[in-house]
Amino acid sequence: MIIGAGVAGLTLATFLHRSGVECVVLERRDRAYLQTVRQRAGVVDARNVQMFERVGLAEKLLAGPVAQTIDYRTDGISRIFNIIGDDASEGRFCTQQMLVNNLLRVLIDEMGGEVRFEVSDVTVHNEEGTEPQVRYTDSNGAHEITCDYIAGCDADRGVSRASIPDGVLTTVTHEFGYAWLAVLVESPVKGHPVMGVSEHGFVAQLPRGPQRSRYYLQCSLTDGVADWPDQRIWDEVRRRMGDASIENSIVHEKVFVPLRSVVHFPMQHRRLFLAGDAAHLVPPTGAKGMNLALFDVDTLAQALVKALREHDCSALASYSDTILPRLWGYQAFSAWMTDTMHDAGDPSINGNFRQMTARARLDELFNSETAARLHSEYQRGTA
Numbered sequence: 001m002i003i004g005a006g007v008a009g010l011t012l013a014t015f016l017h018r019s020g021v022e023c024v025v026l027e028r029r030d031r032a033y034l035q036t037v038r039q040r041a042g043v044v045d046a047r048n049v050q051m052f053e054r055v056g057l058a059e060k061l062l063a064g065p066v067a068q069t070i071d072y073r074t075d076g077i078s079r080i081f082n083i084i085g086d087d088a089s090e091g092r093f094c095t096q097q098m099l100v101n102n103l104l105r106v107l108i109d110e111m112g113g114e115v116r117f118e119v120s121d122v123t124v125h126n127e128e129g130t131e132p133q134v135r136y137t138d139s140n141g142a143h144e145i146t147c148d149y150i151a152g153c154d155a156d157r158g159v160s161r162a163s164i165p166d167g168v169l170t171t172v173t174h175e176f177g178y179a180w181l182a183v184l185v186e187s188p189v190k191g192h193p194v195m196g197v198s199e200h201g202f203v204a205q206l207p208r209g210p211q212r213s214r215y216y217l218q219c220s221l222t223d224g225v226a227d228w229p230d231q232r233i234w235d236e237v238r239r240r241m242g243d244a245s246i247e248n249s250i251v252h253e254k255v256f257v258p259l260r261s262v263v264h265f266p267m268q269h270r271r272l273f274l275a276g277d278a279a280h281l282v283p284p285t286g287a288k289g290m291n292l293a294l295f296d297v298d299t300l301a302q303a304l305v306k307a308l309r310e311h312d313c314s315a316l317a318s319y320s321d322t323i324l325p326r327l328w329g330y331q332a333f334s335a336w337m338t339d340t341m342h343d344a345g346d347p348s349i350n351g352n353f354r355q356m357t358a359r360a361r362l363d364e365l366f367n368s369e370t371a372a373r374l375h376s377e378y379q380r381g382t383a
């Protein structure tokens, strides 16, 4: 049983299906909702492109190449960082929504996989010595499914992690103290994706298709949508980008994202395994949340196949131990990106000392081949 048909749940189901392992996905939303909302991630990193290539799905699921450059703009002055690596290890453009759409098509329409949409009251029963069960309700009434294993892919507010008894999990949290206003707009990135440092706060512009892009603007945790009418957004974008020539365009969506890091571990309890946002959150500054979810389910799918096909449960037993060291590395990278891009900007956040040392860290990316190489490995997901 897989709970949640986001990127993690659908990828896991697709991989298991390909290996001949039966599974059912339960999703509280309907298919149309999944296909039209959740415009979040934009790039599948190189590590995960290689994963989809390995299972022969890259061409079906992913779109074309993505810029291997980042404009680390400081007070309006551009510096173009070239992500180091060969052509064979590049990330690919693919919005999260596009990936979910393609996974739904491949899993359900091409492979005949089973996703039960619009379910409610999902409960997880995972007692020692009995086979796990998942109960849920849909328009046909109440159901109960007995299974071998449960994958909790229902993100931070789902039922899977919440079903684990108190005292089993340790939770480590870090709040960064500010938020982002994420705005989807009807104008493309011209040139390179921008991560912008400015005295007025952080700004980014990242590609989201040939006609659209997403701007991120640092804002206060207490802000709300009403504080950011469209005109204020465009005025701040121009000010923080240091580019008066940017024109207003249509704003499609505004979302507030408090920046925080969270890890719940171990990522397993008896026969329940957590993957993706159900187990960990990273601030979107490093663009790694979806990519970490993909690493989890790659590891979990291989471990489940081994357990069910070869009756070897060793990889399942060490699932959490396999994920966590790499996860902490990417938590550190995401925190580095977040601290550096925000401390280097508005000195009222963390003071002038932190502003200058963060700017020195940014300079290092351009002055040191060693720093540039490590940064590139994290950007590619191959560190």
Ligand code: RFL
Pocket: 003, 004, 005, 006, 007, 008, 009, 026, 027, 028, 029, 034, 040, 041, 042, 043, 096, 119, 122, 153, 154, 155, 157, 158, 159, 182, 255, 257, 275, 276, 277, 278, 284, 286, 287, 288, 289, 290, 291, 292, 293
């Ligand atoms: P999802 O995608 O949220 O899917 C969870 C699914 O579970 C369902 N669900 C339930 N189903 C049944 N019963 C229940 N009780 C249920 N409760 C929940 C939900 O309806 C949903 O369909 O989690 P998953 O699969 O773990 O995937 C994680 C990613 O979605 C997340 O990490 C990324 O979006 C993070 N993220 C980014 N990641 C990147 O790799 N690169 C990026 O550039 C990037 N940008 C972002 C982001 C996240 C953002 N926000 C909104 C937090 C930008 C933003 C603004």
